[in-house]
Amino acid sequence: MAKKNLSKAFVMDEGPKKPAISYWAKEEVMCPVCQKPFKQEVMHQGGGRTIAGNLTDELHRNYEPSKKFGRVYPLIYEIGVCPNCHTALFWKDFKGIKDGATFDRLAASSDKRIRAVENIFPHYNVNDERTLFDGAAMYYLALLCYENVDIAYSPTFKRAEIALRLAWLCQDIEHVSPGHNYDYIAQVFYRKALFFYQQTLINETGRIESIESVSHFGPDTDKNYGYDGIIYLSGLLEYKYGQRENLQLRLKKLEDSKKAIARIFGLGKSSKAKPGPLLEVARDLYDKIAAELGSNNIFGDDDE
Numbered sequence: 001m002a003k004k005n006l007s008k009a010f011v012m013d014e015g016p017k018k019p020a021i022s023y024w025a026k027e028e029v030m031c032p033v034c035q036k037p038f039k040q041e042v043m044h045q046g047g048g049r050t051i052a053g054n055l056t057d058e059l060h061r062n063y064e065p066s067k068k069f070g071r072v073y074p075l076i077y078e079i080g081v082c083p084n085c086h087t088a089l090f091w092k093d094f095k096g097i098k099d100g101a102t103f104d105r106l107a108a109s110s111d112k113r114i115r116a117v118e119n120i121f122p123h124y125n126v127n128d129e130r131t132l133f134d135g136a137a138m139y140y141l142a143l144l145c146y147e148n149v150d151i152a153y154s155p156t157f158k159r160a161e162i163a164l165r166l167a168w169l170c171q172d173i174e175h176v177s178p179g180h181n182y183d184y185i186a187q188v189f190y191r192k193a194l195f196f197y198q199q200t201l202i203n204e205t206g207r208i209e210s211i212e213s214v215s216h217f218g219p220d221t222d223k224n225y226g227y228d229g230i231i232y233l234s235g236l237l238e239y240k241y242g243q244r245e246n247l248q249l250r251l252k253k254l255e256d257s258k259k260a261i262a263r264i265f266g267l268g269k270s271s272k273a274k275p276g277p278l279l280e281v282a283r284d285l286y287d288k289i290a291a292e293l294g295s296n297n298i299f300g301d302d303d304e
Contacts, residue, residue, distance in 0.1 A: 019069060025039065031085060033103045036082065036084045041077060042077065059229060081126040081138045086114050099153070102153075116140075120137075139162055155209075159196045160193055163192040164190070174186065190237065197233050198238070223277070232261065232281070235257030235261050242254075255293060258286060261286045
């Protein structure tokens with residue numbers, strides 16, 4: 001299938017039109033970059049639209065399809081996109097960011113990011129009700145936009161979360177419409193997420209870029225796993241998607257991750273506020289890392 005026809009083919013692959021999943025909010029959003037208003041698409045709540053499925057080791061909530069609405073992807077409604085300049089941000093940042101230099105950089109890079117997104121998500125649409133394909137394109141627009149956002153607004157963490165969600169959405173696209181290499185693209189975004197999650201920790205501990213302003217750490221929309229979630233995901237992504245060419249470097253990074261994960265256990269045993277699912281997946285990750293280190297004759301201190 002020709003790449004230029006992918007968007008149309010993907011919409012066809014989604015099947016017949018289902019009852020409304022979203023609606024247009026009455027109050028318009030003002031784009032701080034081009035100063036033009038646009039409508040906000042909001043997902044309806046309730047009515048059997050979302051049927052919660054399993055939670056993956058990446059803290060991603062899968063949703064089962066329903067007979068009435070089909071498969072729903074709540075993630076795709078979290079990003080807003082101005083249809084005029086294609087500035088894409090988390091909805092609250094359209095009002096929350098108040099840095100003129102950021103807006104200047106976003107305005108200057110508009111054409112460049114549109115071309116970049118078109119290369120991966122050809123003929124994406126930001127004007128109509130969004131499909132999974134359009135939603136993924138919007139996340140990629142946002143990933144590129146946050147490159148230009150001032151560090152006062154925690155762009156490194158937001159790029160980490162966006163990149164991880166992009167990996168999930170690309171896997172969903174591959175599942176719905178296979179054969180277009182979105183499984184490979186997902187791996188690229190996983191590696192980007194690995195870099196940004198680890199850079200978030202470096203920036204936070206080095207007091208380079210604070211994450212105090214972040215209210216929801218996700219990584220998905222259903223639960224907030226906080227700062228411990230960042231530590232866990234940094235270790236998990238290293239274990240699953242980190243480089244393997246340099247074995248000694250890999251083992252060192254895994255040993256560091258193992259120690260960080262162990263500290264989560266120590267806190268979790270005495271705190272009822274720690275999310276139970278996080279402790280469960282962290283314990284599993286700790287065991288997997290310990291097993292790999294052991295098979296390579298690397299024995300760290302007992303951190304438990």
